[in-house]
Amino acid sequence: MASDSEFIPWVRPVVEIDEEMRADLRAAFEYGRLTNQGPVLRRFEAEAARCLGVDDAVALSTGTAALHLALAALDLAGAGAVLPAFTYPATQNAVIHAGMRPVFCDIDPDTWTLCPRALEKVLDEHPEVKVVIPVNVFGVPPDIGDVARQKTVVIDNAHGFGSRGAGDAAKASAYSLHATKILPAAEGGLLTSGDAGLLETVRQLRNHGLAEDPLDSRPGFNEKMSELHAAVGLCSLRALKGTLARRREYAERLRGFIRDRCGGAFTVQKIPAGVESNHQNLGVLCRDGALGCQRELEARGVGSRRYFYPPLHRLRFIEDPPGLPVTDRVADSILCLPLYSRMDEAILARIEQALLETSRSLPG
Numbered sequence: 458m459a460s461d462s463e464f465i466p467w468v469r470p471v472v473e474i475d476e477e478m479r480a481d482l483r484a485a486f487e488y489g490r491l492t493n494q495g496p497v498l499r500r501f502e503a504e505a506a507r508c509l510g511v512d513d514a515v516a517l518s519t520g521t522a523a524l525h526l527a528l529a530a531l532d533l534a535g536a537g538a539v540l541p542a543f544t545y546p547a548t549q550n551a552v553i554h555a556g557m558r559p560v561f562c563d564i565d566p567d568t569w570t571l572c573p574r575a576l577e578k579v580l581d582e583h584p585e586v587k588v589v590i591p592v593n594v595f596g597v598p599p600d601i602g603d604v605a606r607q608k609t610v611v612i613d614n615a616h617g618f619g620s621r622g623a624g625d626a627a628k629a630s631a632y633s634l635h636a637t638k639i640l641p642a643a644e645g646g647l648l649t650s651g652d653a654g655l656l657e658t659v660r661q662l663r664n665h666g667l668a669e670d671p672l673d674s675r676p677g678f679n680e681k682m683s684e685l686h687a688a689v690g691l692c693s694l695r696a697l698k699g700t701l702a703r704r705r706e707y708a709e710r711l712r713g714f715i716r717d718r719c720g721g722a723f724t725v726q727k728i729p730a731g732v733e734s735n736h737q738n739l740g741v742l743c744r745d746g747a748l749g750c751q752r753e754l755e756a757r758g759v760g761s762r763r764y765f766y767p768p769l770h771r772l773r774f775i776e777d778p779p780g781l782p783v784t785d786r787v788a789d790s791i792l793c794l795p796l797y798s799r800m801d802e803a804i805l806a807r808i809e810q811a812l813l814e815t816s817r818s819l820p821g
Contacts, residue, residue, distance in 0.1 A: 465807060467760040470636040471798035472643075473700075478692035485684040492683040494664070501687040504694050505647055509618075515648045515659050516687060520615045520633025521547040522663070522680035523646035527611050527629040528555035528588065529678075530658040537586035539579055540613070541571050542770040543784045544592045548613045549769050552590065560586055561770045563781045567727035569594045569740070569791075572783070573602030580604060593617035595726060595793070596639075596734035601627070618647075619701045622732035629655060634690055639704070639735050639798070640697060642690035645682050700798045701735055707800050708736035714809050715741060722750075722816035723792075738764065739796040745819045747792050753818055754792075757811035764793040 481497050490496075498516055506514040517523045524547065528538070534556030540548050542561040552559045560583050563575040571591040580586055591599030592613040598620050601610055614620075615633035618640045629652070634645035650656050661668060666677025682690075693700075712725045723741040728734050743750040747763050754761050768788040770778040795808055 463758050465759045465795050465804060467762045467793055467795050468637040469795075469797045470641055471700075472641055472689060472693060473696035475692055475695065477695070478688050481688035481691065482685060485688065490684060492681060494681065495684045495687075497684040497691065498682055498687040501682075501690045501694075502647075504691060506649070508694060508697065509649055511649045511651075513649070513653065513656050515656050515663070516682040516690070517646040517648060517659075517663055518680045518682055518686075519644055520631060520635060520638075520646035521551055522678070523631035523633075523648040524548065524551040524590075524611070524613055524615075525554055526659045526662050526678070526680060527631055527648055527650070527655070528552060528557060529662060530655050531555075531588065531609060531611075531628075533557060533587050533609075536588065537583050538588040538590055539571075539576065539583070539586050539608075540590040540769075541592055541784065542768040542781055543569060543594070543765050543787060544613065544769065545615070545765055546769065547615070548590060548592060551613075557588065558585075559769075561779050561781060561784075563783045564594075564787065565600070566783050566787070568597050568600070568729060569726060569787055570597060570599040573600055573604060575783075576602060577604045580608070593620060593737075595738035595740045596620050596736050597726060597728055598622050598732060600729070616737040617735070619697065619735035620733060620737075622729070628652060634686075634693075639700060639737055640690065640693045642682070642686045642693065645686045645690055703800075704736045704796065704798055705734075707796060707805065708734075708739055710805065711739060711794065711796070711808065711812075715812060718809075719812055719816040722819055723812070736796060739794045740764070741792055741794060742787065742790040743792055744790070747790050749819065750792055750815055753815040754794075754811050757814060759795060759808055759811040761792045761794050763788075763791060766791060 537560045538552045538557040539560045562579045565572045589608045593616045610627045612627045612630045614630045629650035632647040634642035662677040663680045666675040668674045
């Protein structure tokens with residue numbers, strides 16, 4: 458077993474600290490406005506929108522807040538919302554706290570995103586559904602499909618900043634800026650939408666529901682982003698081009714090694730034609746199940762995580778869970794391997810060696 462100093466964790470936050478970030482932080486402390494929609498946050502929203510090629514973006518305290526407020530702004534309490542069970546609990550939490558009812562749908566066996574054919578069946582069976590929430594999985598955008606376009610589509614794009622190839626039919630898209638994401642702000646989220654009214658509603662909701670005329674205030678939440686987090690987000694935006702290029706280089710190398718050298722022990726995620734992944738995470742399916750592979754890799758000093766696991770439909774509070782055979786197979790064999798925004802040759806070589814030795818140690 459490798460020592461703590463030698464162990465390679467599955468995630469490692471990387472922020473490319475620069476002088477502009479230091480200046481923004483210093484200025485925020487000096488003028489005494491650390492939160493409440495200050496100038497750094499407004500600059501961050503404008504720069505993020507420009508980077509994404511949209512007219513506007515709203516910064517929130519977390520990616521969960523971005524999804525939650527998007528759903529709350531739709532004002533569809535009591536309606537059904539379709540989502541995959543192969544996602545982080547934040548997706549379901551946002552649905553429930555917006556007063557909607559989760560309806561689970563199976564996923565594609567190769568991309569691990571929401572399956573359009575399964576979605577068609579779910580929508581036929583659940584006429585109460587008003588919203589479809591596809592999830593970007595590890596940087597691979599969901600295939601929205603023609604059926605979803607009949608409903609309001611809100612993408613859980615927590616993994617999606619910098620990915621290309623889907624999402625044009627979405628009512629809104631919610632991004633995470635968590636420390637381990639492509640665009641880290643330590644904590645934070647972004648919401649984009651072509652509906653300017655929806656974004657203005659979210660801006661009101663994020664600040665306790667307060668209105669310019671206090672008598673027009675409504676029930677809201679405290680889900681603002683601080684000036685300090687916005688400064689980190691701006692710094693990460695300046696580094697984004699290099700971040701994406703390096704992650705794609707690392708991911709392509711490791712994915713190629715897994716395909717060519719590991720004897721079929723692992724299967725990499727399919728990236729569909731026309732899609733450009735940001736490689737938020739490097740997921741593989743383990744032929745002999747996730748637990749044994751995880752133990753073998755850990756013994757060789759390489760961390761991994763069963764992510765996403767467990768799938769949400771298996772949580773004990775769920776009543777009458779649906780049968781989701783593809784979700785079950787993927788969740789039982791998924792491992793996410795180390796992938797950061799900066800990795801040196803020694804780290805990459807150690808991961809490859811651990812994968813090779815693990816593949817040879819497994820049965821079959």
